[in-house]
Amino acid sequence: DSGVTQTPKHLITATGQRVTLRCSPRSGDLSVYWYQQSLDQGLQFLIQYYNGEERAKGNILERFSAQQFPDLHSELNLSSLELGDSALYFCASSAGRLAGGLSYEQYFGPGTRLTVT
Amino acid sequence: QQPVQSPQAVILREGEDAVINCSSSKALYSVHWYRQKHGEAPVFLMILLKGGEQKGHEKISASFNEKKQQSSLYLTASQLSYSGTYFCGTAGNKLTFGGGTRVLVKP
Numbered sequence: 001d002s003g004v005t006q007t008p009k010h011l012i013t014a015t016g017q018r019v020t021l022r023c024s025p026r027s028g029d030l031s032v033y034w035y036q037q038s039l040d041q042g043l044q045f046l047i048q049y050y051n052g053e054e055r056a057k058g059n060i061l062e063r064f065s066a067q068q069f070p071d072l073h074s075e076l077n078l079s080s081l082e083l084g085d086s087a088l089y090f091c092a093s094s095a096g097r098l099a100g101g102l103s104y105e106q107y108f109g110p111g112t113r114l115t116v117t
Numbered sequence: 118q119q120p121v122q123s124p125q126a127v128i129l130r131e132g133e134d135a136v137i138n139c140s141s142s143k144a145l146y147s148v149h150w151y152r153q154k155h156g157e158a159p160v161f162l163m164i165l166l167k168g169g170e171q172k173g174h175e176k177i178s179a180s181f182n183e184k185k186q187q188s189s190l191y192l193t194a195s196q197l198s199y200s201g202t203y204f205c206g207t208a209g210n211k212l213t214f215g216g217g218t219r220v221l222v223k224p
Contacts, residue, residue, distance in 0.1 A: 002158065033212075042119075043159065043204060043214040056211040090158060105149070106212065108158035 004109035006091050012115045018079040021112045025072055025093030032074040035090040081116045088113050118142050120207045122215035129195045129222045137190040137218045139205030148181055148188040149206035195222045
């Protein structure tokens, strides 16, 4: 158990809909990262927050948005869903401010499996 | 730019050794290694920093050649539990993962 929690575990929804994925980081970790992993694919970095502020952005679509709240939990909002958005979405947390500028390991949550039908 | 991992897959017998390589076209500050078992979340293995510092599990070894912008992960005397997909991540302002190397250790 990494200490990172994600809800829900599974989500099935229709095209065009909007969903919210939730993540609670490990106790004490200020950085939260979101990744997308499509079937048998690698991990695609989406976005990082540190203590409520956006720190780095990856290949995140405009239909996707995220935020980190004062209690440090984070939410990833996916809207106008398409079939291609079906994937496993991981949240990770670390103690560090930047993924690379400070070399802290990341702890991954169990993921949310999103299926768009 | 995504780092390139090789090989894409490897099959081992218990007790055999293997090397997984990770190459980047960009200068690297650090290289991270993670292992993901099927249906599970990636798990941290090791970080290699410029200058030679390493953080990680004692039973996993790796190297980091800063000049060649390459890292290698060494699986020594492999065990069944080593099976999974290994990802390297190269760190700039964000962690960019390679495509992964699938490892299957057979009895």
